Ligand SMILES: NC(=O)c1ccc[n+]([C@@H]2O[C@H](COP(=O)([O-])OP(=O)(O)OC[C@H]3O[C@@H](n4cnc5c(N)ncnc54)[C@H](O)[C@@H]3O)[C@@H](O)[C@H]2O)c1
């Protein structure tokens with residue numbers, strides 16, 4: 001059994017926190033021989049509820065869980081952490097776009113970036129979930145100059161999982177038979193869910209390009225893409241609350257693959273700081289096809305981009321440029 005790692009979850013008294021913490025503490029993410037100390041941060045009025053979450057974690061009787069630190073103080077929450085899952089932020093309500101949360105949420109990520117810089121291990125791996133996730137991640141990274149920008153990522157795995165599930169439903173296979181799906185760009189309704197390079201293994205064992213398995217380009221362009229782009233809003237309209245169970249599952253998938261690596265024949269989608277790949281402006285936090293190995297990620301190179309795809313990739317990049325500029329104004 002290795003030394004315990006310290007994993008911070010912010011907004012831990014919220015609905016994603018409630019769906020997420022058991023899986024982290026149970027070894028589903030960092031492995032069944034990795035002990036864990038949970039740091040749970042929330043705002044002062046939520047500390048009572050957070051105490052109840054701590055009781056429940058104790059009552060789960062999990063041998064890997066060595067301690068639970070509940071706090072409203074960044075100095076305590078960010079101290080010596082190995083992993084930060086930054087969830088705590090306002091969620092959107094019906095009729096809002098995620099970027100409408102920018103003014104309310106971006107200050108949180110400025111402050112938490114500075115706290116990471118000051119108190120966390122320099123090797124800390126950061127996953128930003130709070131919306132607008134890409135731009136919050138950018139602000140967080142900018143405010144933590146002593147931590148390599150490669151250590152920052154934002155969650156687009158939920159969109160990736162949604163895309164896989166839609167293709168699987170359409171073709172009539174299980175989701176594990178769909179691979180090499182990509183979410184490009186922003187975790188917003190401008191994202192580009194791309195199945196041009198995806199493959200599907202059919203129930204007879206034959207593997208085909210997703211386009212050939214689906215055989216319905218109209219469905220891809222006019223149903224699949226908008227459904228994935230607007231799935232978060234559809235959930236809010238139905239539940240009057242934003243996604244939580246599927247978001248928590250996606251957080252676990254994202255962290256586990258970053259920690260243990262992606263399968264040889266597949267990739268995942270992660271929002272990471274662009275190095276200029278695929279002509280995307282350097283420094284934007286943009287979702288790319290990603291492979292992970294030895295706890296580091298790299299962007300899958302060499303995928304063919306046609307004019308149609310280029311237009312969609314540029315549109316979502318332009319939205320991120322606007323969000324970045326608005327965020328810099330809001331945090332001046
Ligand atoms: N990227 C994604 O795929 C994705 C998916 C689902 C939700 N989200 C986003 O995640 C965020 C959280 O969603 P939720 O449903 O858990 O919301 P929630 O309102 O249930 O919980 C948010 C929690 O954050 C806390 N909080 C607020 N400000 C904080 C601060 N400064 N420091 C620490 N904690 C703070 C709140 O007190 C609350 O307990 C929202 O911004 C939502 O839009 C992102």
Ligand SMILES: O=C(O)C[C@H](O)C(=O)O
Pocket residue numbers: 091092098131158231232233235242243
């Ligand atoms: O859509 C939202 O506001 C919540 C989350 O980002 C989602 O995609 O479900």
